[in-house]
Amino acid sequence: MSELAAPRKPQAGRDLPVAFAVGLGLVLLVVASLFIRKEAFAVLAVVAVGAALWELAQAFTRRSIHLPLLPLLVGSVGILVSAYTAGPEALFVAFLLTVGGAVVWRVLDGSGLPALRDATAAVFAAAYIPFLAGFAMLMLAAPDGPVRVLLFILLAVASDTGGYAVGTLLGRHPMAPSVSPKKSWEGFAGSLVLACVVGVVGVQWWLHGRPLVGAFLGIAVVTTATLGDLAESMLKRDLELKDMGRLLPGHGGILDRLDSMLISAPAVYLILAVLQPVAS
Structure with missing residues (x-):
């Protein structure tokens, strides 16, 4: 049996109890912010984006790149x-x-x-x-915006959880061993299954849509989330970093949690806008 096909030992890359507690706390905070007001x-998104930018700026200094x-x-x-407030x-x-202002500021x-x-990094x-x-x-x-955002977040969480558990x-078969050795095709399959289940249930229960839309969302999120994970892994490898930050115990930095969501957000928005538009 080849080396790539050999069984891998489970690797506890993070403190699971701490990671679970922090993750649960984040989910509760997000749900409260969505459905209370x-x-x-x-506001939470602004704080998270600001923290992620700060982490990226600190990481870039390792290559003598200074973001404005x-x-x-x-x-x-x-x-x-x-x-x-004003749309696309x-x-x-x-x-x-923002791009123009950052470039002019740096020049x-x-x-x-x-x-x-x-300026290019900015x-x-x-x-x-x-x-x-x-x-x-x-x-x-959107009028049903909290439900749409919650479904989007749960899809990303399902992709991460399914991939981690099954992987x-x-x-046994690494997806991109030179970039992210722990990411496997078996984990990718686990992500697909769990994300599709969450997508089908969420679309039917919350948006009263067709199961096919939910399955399509699951496939799209797993694909984009995986690309986002691999892209950030390449960036961290180039910067010689394990995590982008340490703001979230058990998870790394804010950007380590947002990487898959950022790439997935446009896909979920467009799919819902086309296949599950807001009822007039």
């Missing part, structure tokens, strides 16, 4: 608030203004190759974190 979730953090933080607030067009306009602070490198940071997070704000703005117990 959904503007509270928007102040304009990015101010622009992030504008992006999220604009998406929530405002999201794109606010993103462009005025110095010229040459370092400024060009930092464009990446703005697109990767607040712009993608803005699609969650677009979902939140740890049965994972």
Whole structure:
């Protein structure tokens, strides 16, 4: 039997009791913010995006890249608030203004190759974190926004949980061994099964939609979440980091929890907008 096909021993990469307690606390906080007053979730999203940008800025300094953090933080607030209050067009306009402001800020602070490198990194940071997070704000703005956002989050959690559980117990065939050795095709299958179940149940119970829409959502979220995980793994490998931060005990940093959700947000928003539009 080849080395790739050999059974893997379960690897406890994190403190499971602490990770479970922190994860449960985050879920309760998110649910409370969504259903007590959904503007509270928007505030929570602004805080999370700001923390993720700060983590990314700290990580980039390992490669002598210095993000213009102040304009990015101010622009992030504008992006999220604009998406929530004024829709997709405002999201794109606010993103462009944020990118322009960050680039000008960095160029005025110095010229040459370092400024060009930092400005390019600022464009990446703005697109990767607040712009993608803005699609969650677009979902939140709908009359049934809290339900849509909750379904989106539960789909991402199901993908992560299903992949971790099945991958740890049965994972034998690494998906991308040079990027993320612990991620396996068996775990990917576990993610698909659990996410599709959550999608079908959630769409039927909460949105009164067709099971096929829920299954489609599950497949889309697992695909995008896996790509997001692998992309961040590549970034961390290049930066020689295990985690992007330490703000969440048992989980790493805020960005380590948001990586899959950020990439999935546009997919969930578009699928729901087309296949499960808000009832008029």
